[in-house]
Amino acid sequence: MTASGTGERRRRSPAFPIGLTLIALFFFAGFCALGAWQIQRLSWKRDLIARVDARIHARPVPAPRVAVKTDEYRRVRISGHFLHDKAALVQAVTVRGPGFWVLTPLATDQGFTVIVNRGFVPPENRKDYARPLGEVQLAGLLRLNEPGGGFLRSNDPAADRWYSRDVTAIGAARGIKGPLAGYFIDADAACGPDSLPVGGLTVVTFPNNHLQYAVTWFVLATMIASAYIYVMRQEWKDRRG
Structure with a gap:
């Protein structure tokens, strides 16, 4: 403000819009990339759950001498x-x-x-x-x-x-x-319900929060874009004034 108190805004440096654009672009691109990665993880996790479910309910095959990662469950x-x-x-x-x-x-x-x-x-x-x-x-x-x-x-x-x-x-x-x-x-569980040890208690669950994570990252990217547009509009108005 001027000493007279007219309320005139102090003009920012000409480099301000450039710096703000670069920072906003960095965060916007980063959040979008994280959101896209979570979408890929969601597809992978759904495929994993489907494959494991198919293995669990398939007819048993002879146990191998050596097992690999894809043999689990x-x-x-x-x-x-x-x-x-x-x-x-x-x-x-x-x-x-x-x-x-x-x-x-x-x-x-x-x-x-x-x-x-x-x-x-x-x-x-x-x-x-x-x-x-x-x-x-x-x-x-x-x-x-x-x-x-x-x-x-x-x-x-x-x-x-x-x-x-x-x-x-x-x-x-x-x-x-x-x-x-x-x-x-x-x-597997034995025939007798009260026999010990009690088999068949394997819990097969896979956390699948990738959709929520993807939405979170995309919302943050949207917030960054909205904040950038708002600040740049205010900057444009100030410079016109």
Whole structure:
């Protein structure tokens, strides 16, 4: 303002519109790019959910010796005999409350060993559950290894404390001889509803918030564009005046 108080606006530098345009363009392009990326992620996630759903409901196929990423959640079947003396209990929280997964190695008829998640047992039944002997046949979902441990808790093989289904570490701790599959199988539920362990508790869910994220980024881009237009209109009016 002038000293006389007429309210005249101070004229900005001629470089102001250029700088403002560059800044607005940078943020507008960035937000639009993030929105487009989330749309791509949405398409990928929907395709993933469809593929996993098809695997889960497909007829079981023979369990492979080696599994790859695309084999996860595939329904497989296997036969052999359990090595109950080498079982491990992994802490778990399920729809039935806290307890343990019973992970038992299965010496297969194909000449390798695969660890089977036989199901859930509550803490009071950690030693009191069924241990079938002889030849068994089972089906379930192929799951990839879970190395390291759980949230903020690392597996402690020396103390026999397990927080994730790390089949490699469990196999080493239990001294399993011969080839060991690098995955485990979540076994289907047994025939008896009250039998332990309780199988068939695998929860297959994939967070899919990509559409909300995309809308958020595009709204921010729109806000940037609207703010830029408003400021530039005011600048144009001031310069005309």
